[in-house]
Amino acid sequence: MSSLKSRFLSTFIALGATFALTVATIAPAEAQRQTIRIATSSTGSYGYAVGTVLSETIQRGLGRGFEVVVQPYPSTSGAMISVMNGEGEFGYTADVGMRSLYDGARPYDDFSPRRGMLVHSLYVYPMETFMLVLDARKDEFNSYADFDGRPVFFTPAGFMNWLNMRRIFAALGYEFNHVEIDSATVADAYQARSIDGSAGYTTAGRSLPTYWREAELRANLAAINPTEEEKEKLRAAGLVPVEIDPSVAFSQELGVDRIWGVPIYFAYNVRADFDADLxxxxxxxxxxxxxxxxxxxxxxxxLAADFVGTQAAGVAANPDIPVHPGLAAFLKDHGQWDDSWTIAGQ
Known part of the structure; x- marks a missing residue:
């Protein structure tokens, strides 16, 4: 073999050995990356958008030792169930969804998790639910008591705001008389008087769902607030009303300077076996x-205005549900832990 060929072969072998050593070094490092799966609602939903922003921020903070991915599911309950069965780490839910889970209500009435139940872990944004009527009929309604037993569209049945209004009426002791309609026909149902009122809601006090944006273009609306006595009853039940500026979310005046809505705290919760330090x-x-x-x-x-307070409010909405040890430690560090709450696994 010529000297040139010999040197070429030696160089080729050396490069091959270096490449093999590099691959052997990288492969274990890649294998050691911990995957954190965020199970959320369907692509295009608000929950999916929020999950994406969270995943990017968590990924940046944790660094290359972790891979944070978003996994969409057709429904919120589907995302929750997947995590409880071990197919994800964070499950998209809300305080009302957690209540349904722990009460064994549908769709969890026959559900037995393969890995474990979700616990309070991370609350990320509120939706605020309130009552709306036609402006022409606002003089008929002065409190939530005026909707007691009356036909009302409380948003689509089974949705989080529907669940929220159901627990609001239960706390107040009023009859929940839901009339199911196509959400796109709210304005028509008002005019036909097939409903006396409807539940409205905002996300973070700022934005309306599409169907309410369309309804307010076709009907003049008025907001009906709970009385001071009703607000006290709600607070006693852990449902603390918050103020909403109607001029931010609505394009018309609603006859009130502020709306008092009961928030739903949406969350990305984990199982109790998720690492507490992480x-x-x-x-x-x-x-x-x-x-x-x-x-x-x-x-x-x-959340930015009161990150710690949002976590505490999410727990306080269902104080009987266990709190993840990592969240408990975080709340204790920030002076917002309540000793009446239970830490998961303790």
């Missing part, structure tokens, strides 16, 4: 980067 670290990353979250979606505004 959960606390993720909470700290999000707490430190709330402005980045707002840049990704303005719906994070209330």
């Amino acid at each position: 959960m606390k670290r993720i909470l700290e990353i999000l707490h430190e980067n709330v402005e980045r979250l707002v840049d990704g979606d303005p719906g994070f505004g209330p």
